[in-house]
Each structure stands twice: as structure tokens, then as C-alpha cells.
Amino acid sequence: MGLDKRILPLAIGGLGIGTTEFTVMGLLPDIAKSLQISIPEAGHLISAYAMGVVIGAPILIGYSVKFPPKKVLITLMVIFTLFNALSAIAPDYTTMLIIRFLSGLPHGAFFGVGTVVAARMAGKGKEAFYISLMFTGLTVANLAMVPLVTYIGHTFHWRWYFAIVAVIGLLTLISLKLWLPVLEKKEDSHFLEELKFLKSRQSWLVLLITAIGFGGLFTWFSYITPLMTIVAGIKESQMAYVMILAGGGMVVGNLVGGYISDRMSPEKTCILLIFLMMSALAGVFFLSDNQTAALILTFVCGALSMSVSAPINIMMMKAAPKSEMMAAAFMQAAFNIANAMGAFLGGIPLEHGFSFNYPSLVGVGMTFIGLVIALRYKYLYGSQQRGEDDLAVECVSCDK
DSSP: OOOOGGGHHHHHHHHHHHHHHHHHHHTHHHHHHHHTOOHHHHHHHHHHHHHHHHHHHHHHHHTTTTSOHHHHHHHHHHHHHHHHHHHTTOOSHHHHHHHHHHHHHHHHHHHHHHHHHHHHHHOTTOHHHHHHHHHHHHHHIIIIIHHHHHHHHHHTOTHHHHHHHHHHHHHHHHHHHHHOOOOOOOOSOOHHHHGGGGGOHHHHHHHHIIIIIIHHHHHHHTTHHHIIIIISOOOGGGHHHHHHHHHHHHHHHHHHHHHHHHHHOHHHHHHHHHHHHHHHHHHHHHHTTSHHHHHHHHHHHHHHHHHTHHHHHHHHHHHOTTOHHHHHHHHHHHHHHHHHHHHHHHHHHHHTTOOTTHHHHHHHHHHHHHHHHHHHHHHHHTTSOGGGGOOOOOOTTOOO
């Protein structure tokens, strides 16, 4: 059976979002020099985008639930494409800062709506795998597009980076129009109704698993360059290949996580993957001074970093059956909180003079807490019959 082309628009959109979110990190010196600002000031562009993700996800989802998902996704991608195109011509730092915030607004909402759409198109028993197919775009961005666009930005001009993202946005719009089916819109819902899932302890447990447990891996990823060059002894000129290795792990892990989740149940898969995360981070702490082990662990940690995406999103949608899109959007906010927490907490031992393998030890602690919460979730809600919370798979014009 060939690839279901209906999922391609969501994957292409993920490719564009992943490219714009992660490429900027490698081009900060170029942007800083061009806009005549310091590198830390240029780093605020990353924070502005992340702030847009956190704020935009619930607001845009809340005011779009009454519209057909296809129309919502097209609108979100228009916003994304427009502001990335404007980033390519922003004349100064202040303008760029505002535009990057606005560029981040549709990020969480796109994945929020896309997660539910992917699950509905999949049919019963394939939801997690279809969600992982959507996130394949994000992983391919890390594997191929980020190194490629970073090279183009260094070689020619950093503004080409945003122009390329805008082109990917246009391709996403065309594919959404051509291939995404028309799904049922949600009737009789409003913003406050969508937020009612936050009253559920089940929902909060999933958000905590994401923010704390998943955040453990960001203690590793945030400091991967000094870890590999200083501790493992990899040459700086070879770091691009190390990042490609991590990106390859993300592609594999994302698909494997979705495949396993549909067969083991999301709860069991999540517990297994978080335990493996904790073990891998412990391996990073003890073995990173060995180049071979460090490279193997780079691939493994990359794989684990994306493997949990599909099962944890399925858990959230089961916890919020009447607010799936809003809940999925909050998951994007939780992933961004995980990113921020991992970088901040992982940096604490470095501030006290410890080696660059110590952030991963902090990550072991964070993943352990996430594992405890996941086990608690399994104890409280894992006994529910799988059929009770199965996602609705009925859709209009969903013929393949």
C-alpha cells in the first residue's frame, strides 16, 4: 500500500515549521552582524518565536474550532508564509523581533489542528502512526533542511533562509488545497468550552509528562555542540555531520514511536520510551568521553527525542475528547516549555564549573520525574477500556 497523499500537506507544513524554528540557531552570528546587534540580542528572536507559539496556539484554536479544519489549516499557513516572507525583508532588529513573534503564532495551532486531522484520516488503530507521519516533516527538517538552509544562509545571505521557508509555505498551501479532504467542523463550541479540559487531572498529568519528562532530552540537545567538541573530542568542522546523525535518529524514532504506539497502547509506549530516555541520558553522562559511544548515543537520543510525540499526543486527545484541537495545541506549548526548562536547568551545573556532560545528568533527573508521572497516569487511567476514548474517525469526503 502506497503512502496516503492526504497526509502530505501536513508533513510539508511540518517541514516548513521545523526549518524556520531550528535554522535560526545556526545563523545567529550572521543575523547579529547584519542587523548590528549582539548575538545574545539576536537570540531574542528565538524567544520571540517561542512566545508566539505559546500564545498563538490556544487563541487561534479557540476562535477557529467552528470552522472546517481544512479552511483553518489554510488560514494558518497563509499567516505563517506571510510573516516568514516579511522576515526576509525586515529592515531592522525591532521589526524583525515583532515579525518573528507573529511568525510563531500559527505554529502550535497548525500542529494542534493537524494532529486531530491526521488521527481522523487514519482510521481506528492507525492514529498514532498517521500523527507520526505528520511529524515526519519536522524530523526531515532537522535531518536535511536545517543543515542545507544554514549553509545557504552562511554562503549567500541569511535572508535567503526566510525566503526558502516562505516557498515551503506556498507549497504547503497548494498541497492543502489539492489533497487535504474536507472534514467535519465542530459545532456548538466556543473558546471557554474548549478550555474545560484543563479542569481534568488526566490532562494535566499528560502536560506534566511532556514538559518535565521530555524536557530532560533538551538538557542534552541544548548543549550538544560543546558536549561533542570538548568532551567527546569531535572536531568543530564535523559538527554538521553530528547534527545530521541526530536528525536521522529523529526521523527513525518518530516513525517507530507511532508504529509501536498503535500496537502497545500509547500509555505503555510512553512509559517505555521515557525509561529509555533516562537510560540514554545516563549513558551520555558516563560515556561521552568515548567518541564511538558518543556518536551512537547521539543517534539514540535523537530517535528518542521524537519517538514520544505520537503516543503522548494520543494520550492528550484521549484525556480531552471534547477539546482535541485545543488540547493538541497546548501540547505544543508544553513541548516549548520542555525546551526552555531543559536548556535552563541543564545550564545550572555549567554555571558552577562542571563539565558539559553534566547537563545530561540533570536530564536523568527530569526524565525520572516524567517516568513517575507516567506510571501514575497508567495506574489511574490505563485500566480504561481502549474503546471508551477511541478517536472519532468519521469524516466527510475522506475517500482515499
